[in-house]
Amino acid sequence: xxxxxxxxxxxxxxxxxGTGDPFLSVRDLRVRFATEDGEVRAVDGLSFDxxxxxxxxxxxxxxxxxxxxxxxVLGLHDPRGTTVSGRVTLDGQELLGAPRKRLEKLxxxxxxxxxxxxxxxxxxxxxxxxxIAEPYRKHTGASRHRARQRAVEMLGRVGIPxxxxxxxxxxxxxxxGMRQRAMIALALVCDPQLLIADEPTTALDVTVQAQILxxxxxxxxxxxxxxxxxxxxxxxVADVCDDVLVMYAGRxxxxxxxxxxxxxxxxxxxxxxxxxxxxxxxxxxxxxxxxPGSPPSLLDPPPGCPFHPRCAFRDEVAGDRCATxxxxxxxxxxxxxxxxxxxxxxxxxxxxxxxxxxGRRPEAASPAAAGPEGPDADRTAEPEADRTVADEPAAEPEADQGEGNR
Amino acid sequence: xSGIAMTKAAxxxxxxxxxxxxxxxxxxxxxxxxxxxVGAVQAVDGVDFTVHAGESLGLVGESGCGKxxxxxxxxxLLEPTAGRLTxxxxxxxxxxxxxxxxxRTEIQMIFQDPYASLNPRRTVxxxxxxxxxxxGLLTPGARERRTRELLEIVGLNPEHYNRFPHEFxxxxxxxxGVARALSxxxxxxxxxxxVSALDVSIQAQVVNLLQRLQREMGIxxxxxxxxxAVVRHFSQRVAVMYLGRIIEIGDRDAxxxxxxHPYTHALLSAVPEADPDDDGRERIRLAGDVPSPLNPPSGCxxxxxxxxxxxxxxxxxxxxxxxxxxxxxxxxACHFPQEPTVADRGHDVVLDPALAALEGTxxxxxxx
Numbered sequence: 209x210x211x212x213x214x215x216x217x218x219x220x221x222x223x224x225x226g227t228g229d230p231f232l233s234v235r236d237l238r239v240r241f242a243t244e245d246g247e248v249r250a251v252d253g254l255s256f257d258x259x260x261x262x263x264x265x266x267x268x269x270x271x272x273x274x275x276x277x278x279x280x281v282l283g284l285h286d287p288r289g290t291t292v293s294g295r296v297t298l299d300g301q302e303l304l305g306a307p308r309k310r311l312e313k314l315x316x317x318x319x320x321x322x323x324x325x326x327x328x329x330x331x332x333x334x335x336x337x338x339x340i341a342e343p344y345r346k347h348t349g350a351s352r353h354r355a356r357q358r359a360v361e362m363l364g365r366v367g368i369p370x371x372x373x374x375x376x377x378x379x380x381x382x383x384x385g386m387r388q389r390a391m392i393a394l395a396l397v398c399d400p401q402l403l404i405a406d407e408p409t410t411a412l413d414v415t416v417q418a419q420i421l422x423x424x425x426x427x428x429x430x431x432x433x434x435x436x437x438x439x440x441x442x443x444x445v446a447d448v449c450d451d452v453l454v455m456y457a458g459r460x461x462x463x464x465x466x467x468x469x470x471x472x473x474x475x476x477x478x479x480x481x482x483x484x485x486x487x488x489x490x491x492x493x494x495x496x497x498x499x500p501g502s503p504p505s506l507l508d509p510p511p512g513c514p515f516h517p518r519c520a521f522r523d524e525v526a527g528d529r530c531a532t533x534x535x536x537x538x539x540x541x542x543x544x545x546x547x548x549x550x551x552x553x554x555x556x557x558x559x560x561x562x563x564x565x566x567g568r569r570p571e572a573a574s575p576a577a578a579g580p581e582g583p584d585a586d587r588t589a590e591p592e593a594d595r596t597v598a599d600e601p602a603a604e605p606e607a608d609q610g611e612g613n614r
Numbered sequence: 615x616s617g618i619a620m621t622k623a624a625x626x627x628x629x630x631x632x633x634x635x636x637x638x639x640x641x642x643x644x645x646x647x648x649x650x651x652v653g654a655v656q657a658v659d660g661v662d663f664t665v666h667a668g669e670s671l672g673l674v675g676e677s678g679c680g681k682x683x684x685x686x687x688x689x690x691l692l693e694p695t696a697g698r699l700t701x702x703x704x705x706x707x708x709x710x711x712x713x714x715x716x717x718r719t720e721i722q723m724i725f726q727d728p729y730a731s732l733n734p735r736r737t738v739x740x741x742x743x744x745x746x747x748x749x750g751l752l753t754p755g756a757r758e759r760r761t762r763e764l765l766e767i768v769g770l771n772p773e774h775y776n777r778f779p780h781e782f783x784x785x786x787x788x789x790x791g792v793a794r795a796l797s798x799x800x801x802x803x804x805x806x807x808x809v810s811a812l813d814v815s816i817q818a819q820v821v822n823l824l825q826r827l828q829r830e831m832g833i834x835x836x837x838x839x840x841x842x843a844v845v846r847h848f849s850q851r852v853a854v855m856y857l858g859r860i861i862e863i864g865d866r867d868a869x870x871x872x873x874x875h876p877y878t879h880a881l882l883s884a885v886p887e888a889d890p891d892d893d894g895r896e897r898i899r900l901a902g903d904v905p906s907p908l909n910p911p912s913g914c915x916x917x918x919x920x921x922x923x924x925x926x927x928x929x930x931x932x933x934x935x936x937x938x939x940x941x942x943x944x945x946x947a948c949h950f951p952q953e954p955t956v957a958d959r960g961h962d963v964v965l966d967p968a969l970a971a972l973e974g975t976x977x978x979x980x981x982x
Contacts, residue, residue: 269813367968369902383903384677389968413676414840415900418884419966422899426972440814443886467890484818486847488870488885489892495825496847498818502783 229300230257231434232281232402237294239273239280239458248506250276252458254294257542258451260401263428263435265449265466267442267481269503273458274438278404280304281436282321283311298402316343319402320395324410326387330379330394336363337375340394347398362393366423385416392423399431406438421448442485446470451542454478457504457514460537462545474545474554476519479562490566497565513548521557524549627666630802630834631688631721635660636697637858638683642908656907657683659858660697662934665802670828670835672849674842674881678904680858681838685804688836689723690714701802719749722795726807728787732779738765739775742793749798764793768823785816792823802834809844821848842885846870851943854878857907857915860934864944872954874937874946877916880963882956896958901965914949921963922950 239251251273258264266274279285280292283303296303298319303311320343323329330339340362341355350358356375363371366389368382379387388408395403405424409417425448428435437449445452445466452469454462454477462475473479480499501518504510516522516530525548537546547554639654658680665671673681686692687699690706699707701717709717722745725731732741743761746752752760762772768789779787788808795803808824809817825848828835839845845852846866853863854877862875873879876898883898900919905911913931917923926949934947939954953959964970 269815365968365971367901367966369967385903413904414842415676415880415884416903418886419899419901419969421886422969423966423972426969430972441886442814442888446888446890446892447886470888470890480815482888484815485888486818486821486841486843487887487889488843488846488882489887489889490847492847492866495822496818498822499815500819502785502816503813 231260231299232258232436233295233297234277234281235295235297237277237280237296238292239276239285240291242289242291243507246507249509250458250506251280252509254455254458254460255537256453256460256463258402258434258436260434261428261432262450263437263448265445265452266436266438266455267440267445267452267469268455269440271503271506272455273506274455275406276458277455278321278406278436278438282315282319282404283308284315284321313347316400317347317398318400319404320398320400322388322391322395322403322405322408324407326384326391326411327379329391330387332379335376335378336382336390337377340375340390340397343394344397358397359393362397363390365427366390366393366396367419368393385412385420388412388416388420389423392420392427396427396431396433399433401433402436403428403433404436404438407440408437409444410439410441417444424448442470442481454481457509458506459514459546461515461547463537463539464543468543472555472558473562474551474558475515475547476521476549477515478545479558480518483562483565494565513546521549524553524557627668627834629664630667630702631665631836632698632700633664633684633688634662634698634700636662636684636687636699637695638680638687638692639695653908656858656910658687659910661853661855661858661860663853663860663863665834665836667801668828668832668834669851670837670849672845672852673836673838673855674840674845674852675855676840676881676904678857678907679855680907681840681855682806684855685723685806685836685838688802689721689804690718691723715749719745719798720801722798722800722803724788724791724795724803724805724808727811728784728791729779729811731791732787734779737776737778738770738782738790741779741790742797745794745797751798760797761793764796765790767796767827768793769819783816784812785819788812788820789823792820792827796827796831799831800833802836804836804838806838807840808837810839810841817844824848842870842881854881857904857910859915859947861916861948862944862946863934864941864946868941868944871956872940872944873956874940874944874951874954875916875948876920876922876950876952879952879956880919894958895956897962897964899962899964899966899969901967914947919965921965922952924950 235255237251237254241248241250254277256264268274281296281303292304294304337356337359340359344350344358345355360371360375363375368374368386368389382390409420412420421444439445449466452464452466453460454469454475456477462469462473462478469478473482483497484499486496499518504514510517512531512533513535519530522530529548535546535548538544636658637660638658639656641651642653642655643649644652661684663671673684675681683692687694694707698705706714706717739761742764743757746757746760762775765772765774770786770789779790805824809820812820821844827833837845837849849866851865852869853860854869856877862869862873862878869878873882879896880898880900883896902919905918911918913929914927917927932947932949934945936944937946937951964973
């Protein structure tokens with residue numbers, strides 16, 4: 209069981225963008241809940257595509273609508289009091305408004321989900337093996353015996369020691385990391401083509417998280433499953449995702465490849481997220497730069513850009529458009545952000561004010577950063593530099609206290 | 615635990631709090647009518663550390679390693695099973711409530727869950743002035759003035775004095791908890807996962823607030839967290855715990871740049887970094903979870919998950935000592951320490967059977 213592997217090819221970078229139609233396509237998804245206090249717009253006009261074999265990371269804070277999006281895709285939301293509109297197609301099949309029978313055929317077979325809290329997601333009443341075997345029997349019509357064999361095989365694949373014996377254990381007899389592995393086995397038992405993982409490692413310890421993330425990546429390379437990975441941790445995103453969608457107040461504020469979002473982000477909210485997390489390699493004597501304020505209530509989201517009350521750069525947009533006009537997500541290819549700042553200005557602000565504080569080397573000096581955006585960003589940044597020298601980053605000193613004044 | 619003394623000459627500032635061989639075992643009872651002791655959870659089993667005045671000592675480890683129990687022992691919310699706890703030269707290991715009263719004004723605590731740690735039926739003003747009232751300090755008028763001042767210090771609006779906790783967001787509640795901890799002008803604050811329940815963008819606000827307080831007021835911190843990056847940011851010295859023991863302790867640079875214990879290496883290697891170019895680190899993937907503290911492994915407790923373990927590890931418990939070539943105050947408990955670097959040295963350590971199987975057999979993916 210103890211193996212020290214010697215020089216070995218590291219996991220290859222994900223395959224470049226494939227051809228053909230997206231496997232999962234979400235268009236203008238809106239989810240609203242009627243509550244006693246009014247209507248909550250949990251998801252407000254979200255669109256994204258996911259190709260086969262790729263991983264899309266959905267990043268956002270609690271209440272940004274990332275989990276609701278996935279429940280709506282799978283049709284797992286409570287139909288009472290919920291209005292869902294838009295289009296969700298999986299491999300050409302429309303999912304929204306599809307009859308329950310058809311969804312039931314797809315769920316567990318073609319698409320499945322891993323939940324955050326494995327203790328509540330697994331039933332305490334049935335053995336782990338039975339819970340894994342059940343969807344397999346239902347979808348493939350296999351015999352009881354065959355399904356049990358399959359459960360043992362799956363448990364072994366996800367790294368449960370002695371699967372022959374552990375298949376008859378109940379969830380409470382497993383440790384947290386093993387339960388999460390069992391849930392992955394349950395989700396993958398029918399070889400689904402779409403896997404939705406909703407914060408699958410948030411409740412786990414960091415060494416176990418690393419095991420589970422690597423396991424998901426390795427299994428994906430073997431099976432070619434598409435994954436939607438919901439998380440709030442940008443480190444996890446950097447580790448597992450190919451593409452990233454940043455959500456704020458039920459909307460997509462920025463989307464692009466993982467390099468785009470983490471190396472040259474364009475939306476002030478993404479800048480804020482990157483600047484506020486402590487990192488192992490960042491200088492320690494520099495204080496973190498938090499985003500002032502707190503996320504808005506979705507009962508009564510701010511008009512215009514939902515981020516504008518917390519944004520340090522709204523003064524840069526003429527005519528206070530941020531407070532009145534909702535910025536559209538402008539896409540060039542698969543890359544875009546919803547912000548009124550124009551493209552050059554955004555790149556200049558990031559290069560002059562945000563990136564230096566991250567303690568990273570500039571893109572051009574980094575040999576590894578030979579991505580297409582590297583030289584491009586630097587070129588456009590230069591003429592802008594003169595303009596930005598004058599204005600001080602005024603928002604930082606009081607950023608620490610911003611949340612208190614409400 | 616052998617009583618290896620801490621290096622006294624570590625950082626500036628006199629020792630404020632000293633723990634020597636500190637242990638806490640929780641009995642496990644069984645039986646009908648007559649409860650019988652069938653075992654003990656060895657939550658903390660012999661830890662030695664010193665917190666100096668004005669410094670921040672970080673305590674990291676995975677869940678179940680005993681870091682929260684250590685925090686509760688230090689604040690004497692729990693009574694140690696064994697060992698010695700000294701606060702400014704005074705032995706408080708088994709001190710009574712009465713003896714503790716003056717010490718408790720100087721050691722305060724900030725809790726993890728800002729929802730559970732504030733009484734929902736009391737106003738913020740009552741919560742923050744509570745410690746002053748209990749200690750019988752100041753007149754009611756002066757207490758209110760002081761409370762408003764405290765609210766302002768932590769970045770809340772003093773006019774929120776009469777509001778209730780439910781009217782605040784998580785980050786603001788945590789600020790209320792900080793104001794309460796500050797009300798008695800403590801010399802040491804035990805912060806037990808103070809930011810882990812908060813959203814990413816709010817975490818930094820609270821970390822900065824605590825850092826400002828530490829700098830301006832010279833308060834010492836015992837900063838307990840599982841997030842290694844947060845601890846690195848906040849603490850000058852760091853202790854790594856595993857199954858109730860400190861396995862490595864040293865200043866920030868020693869632990870994060872030149873760690874020696876295999877477990878510290880594994881922890882650092884597992885932290886995901888928000889940088890797609892971050893591939894210069896070694897890759898270590900342990901197998902399984904932390905064993906139960908009910909029946910911890912003999913000898914070195916990490917040996918069951920360690921790739922360097924030999925027979926000696928099962929029989930001899932490694933003492934926490936300074937190894938050859940390590941900095942002053944950098945102590946490691948390991949028989950077969952690692953090289954003091956976290957850089958990738960060309961071979962991965964993959965102990966997880968599923969990962970080893972998946973990575974060992976399948977061919978690298980072809981670019982489509």
